[in-house]
Amino acid sequence: MSAKYISSNWRLLNQENSSKSSDNYGLTFDGSEYIDLDTLASEISSNETGSFALWINLNDATPTTNNTPIYVGNKTVDTRLYINCNTDGTCSAILRHSSSTKWILQTTQAVFSDNTWHHIVITQNGTEPNIYIDGAKPAQSFNVTTDKTQWINNLPSINSVRLGHLMLNNSQLQNFNGIISDTAIYDYPLSESQISTLYG
Secondary structure (H helix, E strand, O other), X not given: OOEEEOHHHOOEEOOOOHHHOEOOOOEEEEOOOEEEOHXXXXXXXXXXOEEEEEEEEEOOOOOOOOEOOEEEEEOOXXXXXXXXXXXXXXXXXXXXXXXXXXEEEEEOOOOOOOOOEEEEEEEEOOOOEEXXXXXXXXXXXXXEOOOOOOOHHHOOOXXXXXXXXXXXXXXXXXXXXXXXXXXXXXXOOOOHHHHHHHHO
16 A cells, blocks of 8 residues: 655646745645646556545635646546535535546535635545545535446546646646645545544
């Protein structure tokens, strides 16, 4: 079991001024900047279970368009697993490929606040995914349940891992506005006690 800690590899792209884009806790994304971690795609492509964990700080907790802090998929086709910070302040995780959404899991209430640090964890235990916010599991429900068991290994031909947006048909969508820090992709589902420890 292992984790790919990707914070140490961060390099913002589309960055106009490097001095404005980092602080003591992470990197600031202005809605056009992103981190290209595509080289990780082959390393995580066989993960049948796992977790995403990251800290975020949104400029606007109810943005005008959904913000995507982390995405795994194929840049040129409709294949992706990603986290959304939604316009209503909720958090969702979505897995989609082969022109079909396999599952969408979403918190039932707003979980984010403006300019506030929040810890997000998405786990997949081989049965279904779960969302944890700030060390706890909030009320959540599935909007789509075609196949809740799927994870990264079910995504055909993944070639992209991004922080700060998702990719579709070689286009950047749902750009993130805020700060992202301490991001990791695990090849096993974190336990509730491990999530609590990460949250601190």
